[in-house]
Amino acid sequence: xxxxxxxxxxxxxxxxxxxxxxxxxxxxxxxxxxxxxxxxxxxxxxxxxxxxxxxxxxxxxxxxxxxxxxxxxxxxxxxxxxxxxxxxxxxxxxxxxx
Numbered sequence: 001x002x003x004x005x006x007x008x009x010x011x012x013x014x015x016x017x018x019x020x021x022x023x024x025x026x027x028x029x030x031x032x033x034x035x036x037x038x039x040x041x042x043x044x045x046x047x048x049x050x051x052x053x054x055x056x057x058x059x060x061x062x063x064x065x066x067x068x069x070x071x072x073x074x075x076x077x078x079x080x081x082x083x084x085x086x087x088x089x090x091x092x093x094x095x096x097x098x
Contacts, residue, residue, distance in 0.1 A: 045071035
């Protein structure tokens with residue numbers, strides 16, 4: 001959902017995949033990305049629209065995603081929870097690798 005928020009009006013599968021790889025250094029298959037987006041859409045966190053079919057894409061339209069108000073709230077709640085967890089880690093340098 002954060003990738004969708006960051007990309008705004010340009011949030012479609014390949015753009016999300018590229019942004020995730022650039023920011024995390026990890027690859028995700030386009031199928032994995034779409035499965036996740038479809039699940040998020042079923043839960044009401046994102047909404048999709050199709051547009052821009054081109055001969056280059058075999059006449060297939062791009063499927064763009066955007067956050068819904070419910071998705072924005074879920075992202076905010078996630079951020080608050082993560083920040084709370086980070087604050088509870090007082091001395092990160094004292095952790096020992098086993």
